[in-house]
Amino acid sequence: MNKNIPLIASSLIFSLLFFKQNIGLNCLLFSMLTIALLLIFNTKQFKTKKVLTAALVFLATATFVFIYNATLSIISSIVAFFYLLGTLSEVNSSVYIQLLNGFFSSIASGFSMYYNRFLEETEAVKKKSIDYVYWLKMIGIPTIVLLIFVILYRSANPYFDALLNKIDFSFINFQWILFTILGYFLLLNITSPITIESATAFDLKTDNNLNKEDIKPQSNENLGQENQLGIILLVLLNMLIIFFLVTDTIYLTNLTDLNASDLSKAVHEGVYALITSIVFAIAIILYFFRGNLNFYKKNKNLKTLTTLWISLNIVLILFTAYKNNLYVNFHGLTYKRIGVFIYLLLSIIGLLTTFIKVYATYNFWFLCRRNISIGFVALIFSSTINWDKLITKYNTQHAEHIDFDYLIDLSDNNTLTLKEYLDVITNEPPISAQNQITHKYNQYCKNLEDNNWQELVFDNLIFKP
Numbered sequence: 244m245n246k247n248i249p250l251i252a253s254s255l256i257f258s259l260l261f262f263k264q265n266i267g268l269n270c271l272l273f274s275m276l277t278i279a280l281l282l283i284f285n286t287k288q289f290k291t292k293k294v295l296t297a298a299l300v301f302l303a304t305a306t307f308v309f310i311y312n313a314t315l316s317i318i319s320s321i322v323a324f325f326y327l328l329g330t331l332s333e334v335n336s337s338v339y340i341q342l343l344n345g346f347f348s349s350i351a352s353g354f355s356m357y358y359n360r361f362l363e364e365t366e367a368v369k370k371k372s373i374d375y376v377y378w379l380k381m382i383g384i385p386t387i388v389l390l391i392f393v394i395l396y397r398s399a400n401p402y403f404d405a406l407l408n409k410i411d412f413s414f415i416n417f418q419w420i421l422f423t424i425l426g427y428f429l430l431l432n433i434t435s436p437i438t439i440e441s442a443t444a445f446d447l448k449t450d451n452n453l454n455k456e457d458i459k460p461q462s463n464e465n466l467g468q469e470n471q472l473g474i475i476l477l478v479l480l481n482m483l484i485i486f487f488l489v490t491d492t493i494y495l496t497n498l499t500d501l502n503a504s505d506l507s508k509a510v511h512e513g514v515y516a517l518i519t520s521i522v523f524a525i526a527i528i529l530y531f532f533r534g535n536l537n538f539y540k541k542n543k544n545l546k547t548l549t550t551l552w553i554s555l556n557i558v559l560i561l562f563t564a565y566k567n568n569l570y571v572n573f574h575g576l577t578y579k580r581i582g583v584f585i586y587l588l589l590s591i592i593g594l595l596t597t598f599i600k601v602y603a604t605y606n607f608w609f610l611c612r613r614n615i616s617i618g619f620v621a622l623i624f625s626s627t628i629n630w631d632k633l634i635t636k637y638n639t640q641h642a643e644h645i646d647f648d649y650l651i652d653l654s655d656n657n658t659l660t661l662k663e664y665l666d667v668i669t670n671e672p673p674i675s676a677q678n679q680i681t682h683k684y685n686q687y688c689k690n691l692e693d694n695n696w697q698e699l700v701f702d703n704l705i706f707k708p
Contacts, residue, residue, distance in 0.1 A: 246284070250430050253280055257426035260697050262419055267312060267698040270320060274305035277324070277433065281331060284434040288331050297323075297330040300623060307626050310701040311656055319626035325349065326619070332436035333443050337608075339615040340446045344438045352432035451609035458534045466539045473531040477548035480527075484555045491562050510570050513563045514583055521590050524556050525597050529607060537604050549601055553594045560587050560594075575642030576634040577649065585621070592617055631656035639664045647676035651683055658687040659706065 253276055260269035278298050281289070288294050304320040307313075328348045329341030336344070397404040461469075528549055536542055567583045596613045599605065635650050635657040650661060662684045665677060672680075691703055 246434070249280065249283060250427060250434070253430050254423050254427035257430065258419060258423040261426075262422050264695060264697040266308060266317060267694065267700045268309055269697040270308040270317070271302075271305045272697075274302050274320070274324075277327075277430075278302065280430060280434055281327070285331055285436075288334065291334055293334050294327075294330050297327040301327045304623060304626055309699075311626075311629050312700045313626075313630070313654060313656060315630070316626040319622050322619070322622060328433055328436045332438045333447070336438075336443055336446050337612045337615070338619050339611065340439075340443055342619075343442060344436065347439050348436040349429065349432050352435050352437045449606075449608055451605045451612065453534075453537055453604050453606040455535075455538050461535045466535055467541070469531070469536055470539055470542055470545055473536070473545045474548060476527070477545070477552055481548060481552050481555060484552070484559065488555065488558060488562065491559075495562070495565065510563070510566050510580075510583065513566060514586070517559065517563055517590070518586075520559070521556060521593065524552065525593060525610075528553075528597055528601065529610075532601050533607070537601075546601060550598065553598050556594055557591055560590050563587060572641070573643050575638035575645060578630065578634070581630065581634070585625070589618065589621065629656050632660050635660045635664070639668075645672070647672050647679070651676070651679045655683075655687045655690070658683055659702070 256276060257273065260273055278301070281298070285294075289298070301320070301323040304316065304323040307316040308320050310316075322342065325342050325345030326338070327345065329336070329343065329345035332344045332348055333341070393407075397407060531545065532549075536545070564584065564587050567580060567587075571580050593610075593614055596610055596617075600609055631653040634653065638645050638650060639660075650657060661680045665672075665680050671677065691700075691706065694700070694703060
């Protein structure tokens with residue numbers, strides 16, 4: 244089958260879906276079109292479970308774009324798109340290499356393919372010279388002569404001149420043509436995914452284990468000194484973090500005034516300090532367990548102190564989570580406060596993977612692979628949640644102080660929830676907030692009615708204003 248036929252048809256569909264259209268149903272339909280094209284041109288690869296899983300992940304994220312139409316779901320769908328392409332290009336590579344290869348394929352695959360073909364053709368005819376003079380005569384001379392005679396005939400015949408003036412090319416939409424061409428090249432690129440060979444080859448040949456043979460040897464004396472330095476440093480750091488946790492416990496037990504400024508300072512400054520602390524903690528552990536010290540027979544005390552320090556850092560994270568929870572209970576959820584919880588969870592996971600790296604004698608690439616994979620899964624999972632609706636429901640039902648201005652400024656995903664709250668509440672919000680909610684609701688109803696079929700979202704199907 245001629246590859247250009249489905250590509251041209253698909254590029255026309257691409258333009259129909261996206262040209263001057265907002266994101267909505269078109270994203271879901273494009274995911275189906277993409278998977279169908281990839282299945283046609285990469286049938287063998289689709290027999291593997293990883294490729295099928297990547298295709299389902301992409302389809303799922305596009306479905307949540309249709310349901311929520313949120314920025315996070317759109318970003319997740321784009322990332323899942325790159326993941327699918329990268330998995331097709333090399334199914335056994337790590338997630339971060341697959342994402343890199345997917346991005347590279349989407350912008351360069353077609354150019355690479357044609358460039359290689361050009362090199363092959365050039366090699367085949369490199370001894371054959373091109374007669375530029377001949378082609379200049381065949382194209383240039385007839386064009387110039389034709390233009391001269393057109394000018395002469397226009398001046399000699401007013402009806403001929405009037406006829407030429409009536410020729411109107413305004414019906415040709417050059418923006419649409421350019422958009423369709425770009426769609427063609429995008430689809431051409433994704434049907435033949437490629438890899439960044441150096442990065443992919445390095446990833447495939449590098450396993451997770453730290454091999455003693457690959458490390459530059461050190462004398463026992465140097466290893467002993469480095470082990471002692473690590474023990475002294477970790478003893479001091481453990482003492483410091485224990486002292487901090489004790490003072491933090493005292494602070495939390497005496498915390499009675501939950502005003503916004505105190506809680507904000509307690510949470511945000513704690514998070515900023517925690518970010519620096521976790522980064523330094525992992526960096527220090529990676530430094531001491533980067534090489535020969537992993538195989539040093541007298542490193543048991545160092546490993547024990549490392550385990551203690553990781554555990555104390557996790558306790559510190561839990562303290563910060565408790566402060567953030569107090570903040571949320573009193574002032575409600577926001578994206579930043581949810582982000583704090585997510586960061587704290589990922590920090591615990593990062594510390595646990597560092598612990599596994601130390602005790603299983605893994606290398607740095609193990610941490611990269613595991614943590615980036617976990618981050619990718621967290622991103623995909625987070626796109627399945629309607630955060631605006633969750634924030635609005637929690638704040639209106641549980642928060643002691645409701646910031647209506649913040650809720651109204653969120654996306655349209657919470658509009659129906661706000662309107663429902665306004666219709667059933669007993670303690671009405673301020674008149675200004677009621678008016679803003681009503682205005683937001685009316686505007687959202689109008690937007691739903693104005694949506695083209697490409698821009699349809701899930702609310703178009705379930706909600707009739």
